[in-house]
Amino acid sequence: MALKVFISGKFYDKDDAKISVFDHGLLYGDGVFEGIRSYAGKVFRMRQHLDRLWDSAKAIWLTIPMTKEEMAAAIEETLRLNGIEDGYIRVVVTRGAGTLGLDPNRCSDPRVIIITDHISLYPKELYEKGLELITVSTIRNHPAALSPRIKSLNYLNNILAKIEGLQAGCIEALMLNHKGEVAECTGDNIFLVRRGDLLTPPKEAGILEGITREAVIELAGESGITVREIPLTKHDVYIADECFLTGTAAEIVPVVKVDSRPIQDGTPGPITRDLMARFHRLTRNHCT
Numbered sequence: 001m002a003l004k005v006f007i008s009g010k011f012y013d014k015d016d017a018k019i020s021v022f023d024h025g026l027l028y029g030d031g032v033f034e035g036i037r038s039y040a041g042k043v044f045r046m047r048q049h050l051d052r053l054w055d056s057a058k059a060i061w062l063t064i065p066m067t068k069e070e071m072a073a074a075i076e077e078t079l080r081l082n083g084i085e086d087g088y089i090r091v092v093v094t095r096g097a098g099t100l101g102l103d104p105n106r107c108s109d110p111r112v113i114i115i116t117d118h119i120s121l122y123p124k125e126l127y128e129k130g131l132e133l134i135t136v137s138t139i140r141n142h143p144a145a146l147s148p149r150i151k152s153l154n155y156l157n158n159i160l161a162k163i164e165g166l167q168a169g170c171i172e173a174l175m176l177n178h179k180g181e182v183a184e185c186t187g188d189n190i191f192l193v194r195r196g197d198l199l200t201p202p203k204e205a206g207i208l209e210g211i212t213r214e215a216v217i218e219l220a221g222e223s224g225i226t227v228r229e230i231p232l233t234k235h236d237v238y239i240a241d242e243c244f245l246t247g248t249a250a251e252i253v254p255v256v257k258v259d260s261r262p263i264q265d266g267t268p269g270p271i272t273r274d275l276m277a278r279f280h281r282l283t284r285n286h287c288t
């Protein structure tokens with residue numbers, strides 16, 4: 001059975017799921033998106049993802065032509081139609097088809113696209129051995145130019161960083177902000193452990209406020225671990241006791257080397273491993 005894709009109220013077979021070449025989502029990256037997971041048929045943190053989608057849309061003056069309740073129902077229906085229990089959901093809202101030229105007022109009809117598929121996970125080995133990062137020269141977008149808090153369809157900033165990382169043999173890349181502080185990776189937030197505390201850059205560092213990041217902060221709080229959202233430098237990363245990344249696709253993945261420097265003994269640390277186990281329970285036990 002062909003995968004069904006939701007486009008603005010109707011379901012289409014994958015090969016027939018098409019939008020206009022005049023859509024400003026394509027022409028200018030004018031739109032917003034979300035990447036969401038479902039575990040055992042239940043969408044993880046649906047409300048938070050929808051809130052972030054609506055915030056992103058508001059930031060770019062885009063009105064999503066449905067309510068959050070309707071969107072939640074459409075997501076559930078897309079999962080159900082495709083028989084996907086453990087999967088990945090991509091929600092995209094574009095400005096819609098318009099004329100050539102930037103003016104969004106010439107686009108009348110924002111498109112809402114929901115794609116679900118089975119998730120392609122990072123290799124299991126990465127979670128046991130940890131991954132290696134490299135700091136790339138592409139800095140995160142200046143927040144006054146295009147706020148990294150907006151999950152927009154214009155991901156070139158992250159893609160350029162990703163290419164730099166891949167060329168250096170790293171599947172994730174560490175991005176600094178315009179002040180030289182640690183911001184985040186291309187599709188993941190970063191955490192450090194230092195003397196038992198959890199450290200992560202604050203939203204003012206110019207990051208996407210990850211939903212996995214938020215869940216990890218909550219889990220750490222429940223374990224009595226102090227979480228400090230403070231500006232961090234590369235130096236803080238190099239001297240960290242532990243380091244890990246968080247994201248919808250990656251969940252929690254240990255980092256064992258940054259810029260060729262091993263983090264401590266170069267193996268995933270105990271707090272990282274404990275949080276990984278607790279995150280696994282949180283997602284697989286259906287309590288969102």
Ligand code: PXG
Binds near residue numbers: 187248
């Ligand atoms: N920073 C950036 C720049 C991201 O794009 C995260 C952090 C982590 O946020 P969440 O809310 O996922 O914990 C992201 C999320 C994809 C894909 O298809 C990318 C993300 C999420 C899901 C899928 O590349 N990025």
